[in-house]
Amino acid sequence: MVYEDFVPGEVVEHRPGRTITMTDNVWSSLLCLNQHPLHIDAVHAEQSRFGRIVVSSLVTFGIVNGMTVATISSKCVANLGWDKVRLTAPVFVGDTLHARTHVLAKRKSGKRPGEGIVTVRTHGLNQDGTTVIEFERTILVPRQEADG
Numbered sequence: 085m086v087y088e089d090f091v092p093g094e095v096v097e098h099r100p101g102r103t104i105t106m107t108d109n110v111w112s113s114l115l116c117l118n119q120h121p122l123h124i125d126a127v128h129a130e131q132s133r134f135g136r137i138v139v140s141s142l143v144t145f146g147i148v149n150g151m152t153v154a155t156i157s158s159k160c161v162a163n164l165g166w167d168k169v170r171l172t173a174p175v176f177v178g179d180t181l182h183a184r185t186h187v188l189a190k191r192k193s194g195k196r197p198g199e200g201i202v203t204v205r206t207h208g209l210n211q212d213g214t215t216v217i218e219f220e221r222t223i224l225v226p227r228q229e230a231d232g
Contacts, residue, residue, distance in 0.1 A: 086159055087200035087227040090190050098151040098183040101211075104139050106177045112143040139175040144217050148208035151183040152221075160223040161199055169219040173210070180211040193224065200227050 113123045121128035122138050129137045149166075157163070175181070183206055190202045202225055208217040 085156060085225065087190065087192075087202065087225050088229075090187050090200075090202045090225070092187050092189055094187045096152075096155050096185045096187070098155055098185065101180045101182040102147055102151065103180040104143065104147070104175060104177055106137070108147070109137065109139045109143050109177060112146065113140045116140070116142050118142060134174060134176075137177055139177060139179070141171050141217070144171070144175045144181070144208065145169065145219070148181060148183050148206060148217055149219075149221070151181075151208075152185055152204075152206055156185055156204060157223050157225075160225050162224045164201065164222040164224055167220045167222070168205075169217070171217055173214050173216045175210065175216050179216075181208050181216065183208050188220065192227070196224070198227055199224050201225075 110124055113119070118140050120140075122132055122134070123140045126137055129135075185204045185206045188203045188205055190200055193199045193201055201222060203220060203222045205218065205220045207215050210216050
């Protein structure tokens with residue numbers, strides 16, 4: 085999407101969903117050096133209040149954010165940042181996640197005449213419709229027409 089395609093108030097559904105596997109969780113946890121036993125040790129996790137492996141929040145964040153690329157940021161010039169990241173429910177191996185993005189605001193860039201700044205809020209939901217993560221993201225996107 086380019087700047088002109090974003091409409092504040094618009095909601096974008098990201099499909100298909102993605103079922104989280106143990107491989108996703110273990111590889112990503114170890115790749116990020118997150119060796120918390122709740123994410124990689126089944127015996128430890130069974131004794132926790134969750135009673136099973138909990139998917140690392142970085143895995144959840146990466147997958148939900150990744151779901152938005154094709155429909156929100158495939159033409160973006162740069163990610164400017166993520167804000168207000170909230171983990172609102174645990175994610176477990178076998179959960180299927182989907183995402184929904186709300187366009188919050190947009191403005192023309194003051195420094196880059198051919199680009200605009202767009203802010204969105206994304207919710208990641210599990211198969212039951214429970215929000216498991218939410219965050220705001222600001223991206224720099226090209227404009228179709230620069231001010232002349």
